[in-house]
Amino acid sequence: MFDHTSRYANLETATLTTEDGRTVIYVRRRFPPPVDAIQIVAEVTVNDPDRLDLIAARTVGAAEQFWRIADANGALNPFDLTATPGEQVRIPAPGM
Known part of the structure; x- marks a missing residue:
């Protein structure tokens, strides 16, 4: 499906x-899985005008995998992760 x-x-x-x-x-x-159960491989600083799909493309290798980053940060609304430039976003290990 x-x-x-x-x-x-x-x-x-x-x-x-x-x-x-x-x-x-x-x-x-x-x-979503518990945040503490997700292995983190990096943290990146949000820059203006970053979007979560752009961060996912740079770090995970696929823009459509933005949801993995949202899960790793406990974000139900992915837009919250890039709302404030300068904030740190946790990047999960592949396959997490």
Whole structure:
């Protein structure tokens, strides 16, 4: 259902039968891993006009992997990580 690099790739699917008899297949909720369980390999300083996808492209090698950095920093809103220039952003080890 999802690309193997997606944050949703390993989630289970579930089904729901509606009152009118339709079956809806959906992906179960994703819970981010605990921040202290993620191995950190670097920290980078946010510069203006950095975006998380640009940081991911430079550090992780793929812009669409921005969610790994958000997880490593405990950010539910990835935009919060680049809102303040000068802040440090933790970069996770590959595959974390």
